[in-house]
Amino acid sequence: MLKVYLSGEIHTDWREQITQGAQGLDVTFSSPVTDHEASDDCGVSILGAEPNKYWHDHKGAMVNAIRTRKGIEDADVVVVRFGDKYKQWNAAFDAGYAAALGKSIIVLNPPEHQHALKEVHAAALAVAEEPQQVVEILHYVLSGNLPG
Numbered sequence: 001m002l003k004v005y006l007s008g009e010i011h012t013d014w015r016e017q018i019t020q021g022a023q024g025l026d027v028t029f030s031s032p033v034t035d036h037e038a039s040d041d042c043g044v045s046i047l048g049a050e051p052n053k054y055w056h057d058h059k060g061a062m063v064n065a066i067r068t069r070k071g072i073e074d075a076d077v078v079v080v081r082f083g084d085k086y087k088q089w090n091a092a093f094d095a096g097y098a099a100a101l102g103k104s105i106i107v108l109n110p111p112e113h114q115h116a117l118k119e120v121h122a123a124a125l126a127v128a129e130e131p132q133q134v135v136e137i138l139h140y141v142l143s144g145n146l147p148g
Helices: 014-021 036-047 053-074 089-100 118-123 131-143
Strands: 002-008 027-030 077-081 104-108 126-128
Touching (some): 002 053, 002 131, 014 027, 014 131, 036 053, 053 089, 077 131, 089 104, 104 118, 104 131
Parallel strands (some): 002 027, 002 077, 077 104, 104 126
């Protein structure tokens, strides 16, 4: 069983593309909470309201970090997605944390981000541009067979 943590951008269906494409493979997936509002508000919902937005966000980030660290620590492979529209600073942290733990990292981003992410790419074992490429990597890792 290969454990894969899907980190990063939450505004597109890339996770669903990978999990659907990997059906039939001996893989389990985990990820951060992808409901943006729930992710932002988890700290104050659990630990109490904050009048200052900084502390509101800080509480949420700390609670989310517990889930993220657990997911990355338990994973064999960490896929980190950087999307087009939003800056995923948390994904850069996730990639660095995974690298520090010696995890296998696959970075997924559009080609126009190659220069900006060159240091993140240097920590990765593969850099993919499409979710299907991630599926094919997982298939190859598990079977030793090339796609098709």
